[in-house]
Amino acid sequence: MSPDPVGATFAALADPTRRHVIGVLSAGEEVSVSQLARELPISRQAVAKHLSALADAGLVESSRHGRETRYRLTPGPLSDAGAWLDRVGAEWDSRLGRLKRHAGTRRPSA
C-alpha cells in the first residue's frame, strides 16, 4: 500500500478506463481479465495493466481460481476518498459559517 493511500486512489481513478473497470467491478462480482476484456474495448494486456495499477492503489484484490486470476473491488480506499471529499465540504461549511457571522457583526462600508 502506498504511504499516501487517498492520493493513490485519486491517481488510480484519474484514468477513464480504470474508472470503467471499477464500474464493472462495482456490480460486486469477481471477474477475470478475459471477462473484463470482453466488456471493455481494450486488449487483455491493457486490462491486465490497468488492474495492476488499481491493485497497486489497493482498489482491487485478486484471487486464484485454478488457472484463472479473478479480481474484485476492495471498498476501503474508495470510501476513504469519499470521506476526504466530505471533509472538503465540511471545511467550506465551517468557513461560510464564519463568513456569515462576520458579515453580521461588521459592516464593511460602515
Place this chain on the structure above:
Amino acid sequence: MSESVTREVVLPLERDEAWRVVTEPDHLREWLADDVEIDLVEGGLIELGWDGGGRRHGIVETVEEHERLVFRWRPDEPGPVHIETTVEIGLDDVAEGTRVTVVETGFEALAADVAPGCTAVSSWAWDVRLGACGDLPLMLAA
C-alpha cells in the same frame, strides 16, 4: 455523483460590501484563513495559512469585480491528498442581500462514471448540500 463541492450563504450586505468581504485580506482573515495574502489581479498570488496548521498557495485566475473571483490552490506540503483544485466564489443579488456561492472543482478522478449502484462509493453521494449554513446563528451587531 458530483465531482465538485458547492456551498452557498446569504449575507445581509450589498454587493459591493460582499465583494470586499470575499476579496480583502482583512476580511478574509475573519473567515477563510488566519493568514491571508492575495494579489487581486489575474495571475496574482494567493497564500493562505491556518493557525491550526497547514498552508495553501495558488494563483488568482479570474477577477470580475462585484461578480466573481476564481483561484486555484494546493497545499504547500504534501499531505493526504496533494492535488490542485479550483475555487470559484460568485456573488449575486437576492432579496435578503447578497448570495455567496462557492464551487470547488478539480476532483476529476471522482468522475460520474463510477457505477452508482456500488455500495463502496455510496458515500460519494454527498453531492450538493445547498444552504448548509443557512441556519447558523447570525450574530447581529448591537
